Amino acid sequence: MFRAAWKSLLGRKLRLLMSTFAIVLGVAFVAGSLMFSDTLQRSFTALFSSTVGDVVVRPTSGTSFGAVDGSTRSVPASLVDEIAEVDGVARVDGKVSAPGVFVVDTDGKVVGGQGAPGLALGYDEAPIAGGGEGLRVVEGSPPTRAGEIALDEATAERAGYEVGDEVTLVSPVAEGELTQRLVGVSAFAGGASLNGATITVFDMATAQSVFLGGTDAFTDIWVSAEPGVSQAELRDAVAPLLPDGVEAVTGDDAAEEGASLLLEAISFLTTFLLIFAGIALVVGGFLIVNTFSILVAQRSRELALLRALGASQRQVVRSVQFEALVLGLLGSTLGLGLGVLLAMGIRALFANFGLDLGGQSLVLEPRTVLAAYGVGVLVTMAAAWGPARRTSRIAPVQALRDDVALPETTIRRRLLAGVGLIAVGAGAMAYGLLATPPRIAWWVGLGVLAVLLGVAAAAPVIARPFLAGAHALFRRLFGTVGNLAGLNALRNPRRTTATASALMIGLALASTMAILGDSAKASVDQTIDESFPGDFLVSNQIGQGFSTGIADRMREVDGVSALAALRYGIVEVDGDPRGLAAADLAEVDRVVEVDVVEGEAADLVDGTVMVDADYAEDNDVTVGDGLTIGTVGGEVDYEVVAVYEPNPVIGFALLTTVPTLLEAGYLDVDNTLVIDADAASPGGLAGVEDRLDAVVGDNPLVTVKDQAAYADEQREPIDQLILIIFALLGLALVIAVLGIVNTLALSIIERTREVGLLRAVGLGRGQLRVMITLESVVIAVLGAVLGLLLGLVFGVALLRSLRDEGLEVISVPVGQLALFLGLSLVIGVLAAVLPARRAARLDVLAAVSAE
């Protein structure tokens, strides 16, 4: 029996391979994203274990994510000698590190900065955890005096600097650029890649003077253990010596903490890719169902013959399932291979974006292989389940009949199932969107999936008017050929709609994204339009702070009538990261009046905070309450003294004074300057902008923007994200197109005799091609129409529920959606090329007399 199934598989290689393609792609996405994330993980784990000593002594942070943008907290240098006295301590090194230091390349562009950190270090030779060598200079010599630096290999190469060159640096604490001489190139002794980060090494004294204000202190201390002393033992031995606000952690913990924070931050990537794997697999599932239905229908006579020869129902079903199993295994294997390529592609793509994994080879965990085969085989078997089951209803006597109709489930049952699924899906979506349960994404995602499957199930009924309309239209436009094409599309609505469903899913998601993206952009525009404060905004491109000197000098610029300097620190409130803004209220008032609705603005003194009205309402906070805020320097209790209406200059829900933020350990830098200009000053607004630009000078990170430039800057990431999503959804469309090709090719094989008859009674080759193309176009446009309608529903539903998140405008990109519809026409025509050519080439005589 399995022999028969095997032979039947071999006899249908090409057709099955085409239907496997969807599985291959789906599995490739699963395998590729798992592989990439494992590689990422190993690479970062390697990196972070190269950046810790056996025990790390550091200031205690009040947040779970540490000091991402730096901190003024340090540990006293005297601690180094005290720790050195402890038993079990082999060596103690003071370290200095500071974030936000980037290299400007020879073309004047900042290297990196798209998420990867730029670290400045003081030079030392501390061994890393376990006693290995850490960062070492591999070319040239270590920096020994002010004005000398060493760069990491990758950055030096990317920026195009050689030892001996003058290197330009930018740093939040320096007002303009720093120019230093490159004396050495450094690399991790263990070979760990920096993954796109920049490391600039200064000599220790310079690092202390630039980044710690010249105090005799370190940002952290590495303690190395004597042989036989464990990290935990060493930590416990060191701990009693530490003053308040300083902690000791084992190197393993510190590395783990750093790596997991980073990996968590980029985990959305893996999720993102897995979602697309899911989409590809669902779309692929449709194609498998369809392919197997057609194949089983075509072979029903053969299967009936097997039954007549004594095969049991069970054996026949098993043989079809066996085919699905082989197909699933094959698809998974190919998918796994493609996944490796995909992971390499993703790596190359991210290297382009600054996340360069360097020499880290791809990691193929057994789990990835298991997942690939599990998913591939499971989806294939599940999809083939229905068609396989149906074969059990083939009676042996049908082997003797001329025409065998495979019994199919009634359309009514499918309609009921479809409507049920749509209802369940809509319910899940509504629950997810309105009740906002803990796992919103799951509710909404599964809801969307259920609606899509429900529509696909009910489509044979729903689509009937569309198909009938297409038939009438074709008949009118193309006469008999159109009539035949329309009738063919109507002949097996289940097959037509199942094929269309694959396209529907891709386009539903694409148009949802189009609507979300367009609305997001419209919302950004509206928000900026309504609340862009002042005339100009000064900010750092990569979101870091910049020297307060810039604000001081801009205040003096001719034509600046008011300037509000705003800074913020990333803090933790109730476990969530938030921004704590700080500004001079009087200054803010001059640009946009701060509307205090409760309490007194005058009460805002050091050690107190104001909250905005939305925050107060959502968190049930009123004047007089205490607010515990985790800062880089530890947890602090602040008293709430006033509640203000959300203010576009402040932009954050929490506001305090500048000294309070400094006291909490944040760097003395500004994040945003909002400037009101006097249009009557020399040169008008453009003149003011020129003069402001001159203040910023050659710092490539800090820019002066007017409203239009700011809006462009805000829209850009949305456009980029949508582009990436479209590219991924494009793959789902490719699968769908292949599905149409497959279905058409199969149904033409099924209709060989009919094609022969039509040719015999005088249908020309060209007419035959037109007929098949029209059939294909019906499928494609049906998929597009259903997809666009669903996309519209999903998009609007999501937007309505996101109204509170700042997406207030619902904007439907009509042009883009029309483009999708047009695209589906093209897809339909293209998908028909091969099947039509094949049909036209059929030998009339052989076709007429075909079995």
Added chain:
Amino acid sequence: MTTAPARPAARVRDLVKTYGTGQARVRALDGVSVDLAAGEFTAVMGPSGSGKSTLMHCCAGLDTADSGSVLVGETELSTLKDKALTRLRRDRIGFVFQSFNLVPTLTAGENILLPLAIAGRRPDPELYDRVIETVGLAPRLGHKPSELSGGQQQRVAVARALVSRPEIVFADEPTGNLDSQSGAEVLSLLRRSADDGQTIVMVTHDPVAAAYTDRVVFLTDGKVTDDLRDPDRDQVLEIMARTSAASAHVAPGAAEAQGA
């Protein structure tokens, strides 16, 4: 219109067609020459593998011969490309196959008009009415083929072949799949059309069917071996017995498998 005019509707000269290569080489047509008179109902008979179907396919523009010529009216088929052959089939030839004659998605009426519709021509209303009346299917024109009996389906096929008033109607075992009652209906239908002046060529192995025709051409091993005018069943049977005994040494089926 009962007198057969001398002008031939189709002329076949020295037609040769071989299938396969080497050991498996079979001469399906081995120099066949025959004239098919206009307005006549001709049966082509012969044992399996005699080349009768191949002859019909070559005359109808469905197949091309290796050498020799086929003239339909004044048109030499051997030089025609696919496009011209398609047009010839559409405009000048009618077909009735043994089975699967109808497009399942179209109604009986639409099937009848299919060749005309493909050509973008309107039927001659008078002829259409007469054909519909002759086949006796007026009440069933709106039905799909699956709702018709085998005999009715074949009658629809005959109507389709007749309605475009082709120069020749080719019928390939039109009664092969029918019971005798339905078969008789289809054959009388063809007979009546021939009486009205329609040229019909029918391939059959049924002596009863052959008895309806004006002339029977017998093929054996790709050659014309007998040519019988106004045949009756017994004459046909006698010739059949003779030819099948003579060709018993030929491996049957080889040509049939290719040319059936």
